Amino acid sequence: MDLDPGQxxxxxxxxxxxxxxxxxxxxxxxxxxxxxxxxxxxxxGSRAPERARSWIESAASWLxxxxxxxxxxxxxxxxxxxxxxxxxxxxxxxELELSALEGGRVRVQVSxxxxxxxxxxxxxxxxxxxxxxxxxxxxxxxxxxxEQEDRTRxxxxxxxxxx
Numbered sequence: 596m597d598l599d600p601g602q603x604x605x606x607x608x609x610x611x612x613x614x615x616x617x618x619x620x621x622x623x624x625x626x627x628x629x630x631x632x633x634x635x636x637x638x639x640g641s642r643a644p645e646r647a648r649s650w651i652e653s654a655a656s657w658l659x660x661x662x663x664x665x666x667x668x669x670x671x672x673x674x675x676x677x678x679x680x681x682x683x684x685x686x687x688x689x690e691l692e693l694s695a696l697e698g699g700r701v702r703v704q705v706s707x708x709x710x711x712x713x714x715x716x717x718x719x720x721x722x723x724x725x726x727x728x729x730x731x732x733x734x735x736x737x738x739x740x741x742e743q744e745d746r747t748r749x750x751x752x753x754x755x756x757x758x
Contacts, residue, residue, distance in 0.1 A: 633693045637674075639683025639707070647674040647691060647705075654693055658701065662755055666693075666701060669732050673705040673749050676729075681709025681747055696752065700737065704750040710743075 633654050637646040651670050655663050670691065677683045692704040732739050732751050739751035 631695045634690065636688045636690050638685055639678055639687045639689050640685030641678065642685075643678050643683065643689055644671045644674045647671055647689075650691065651693070655701070659755055662701065662753055665735055665753055666703060669735060669751055669753075670703050670705065672729075672731055673703070673751075676749070677705055677707035677709065677747075681707030683707045683709070690746070699755040700752055702750060702752045704748055706746040706748040709747045 635650050635654075637643055637650070648667060648671055651663075651667050655666055658666065674689060674691070677689045681689075683689045687708050690704075690706040692702075694702040694704075696702055735753075736751035737754045739749070742748040742750070
């Protein structure tokens, strides 16, 4: 079954974890070419952060522990935002991409069907619940950004800590 990330799934169909295992994990790269990018498409809805966490835990196991923990936290924040603010319901797709960059850096990109947003610094009181996801990303990521075309893409990059 081929899935189009821009189209809703059929009524009653189970949400996909990926288009296909081979496509999601890039299992068969050309000989001699290091695997630099992993992708998966998961169903939106309330279980999307759990699905993303499960995938990241297996896909990023090669990273140093602290970098993997930060990657996991920030990715789950973006997936949660894709559901809450991007409107990624159970019948829609959230795309995740994990890339290995030069110098041990990693980049994660999360895309959703939302209309995008203009980021403005948080001005809510410190004791107010919710709305801390992008604050975490701003403070923990080396860089991050938002791109809007047919889907909204939010990305961040992390660098390993110097010893």
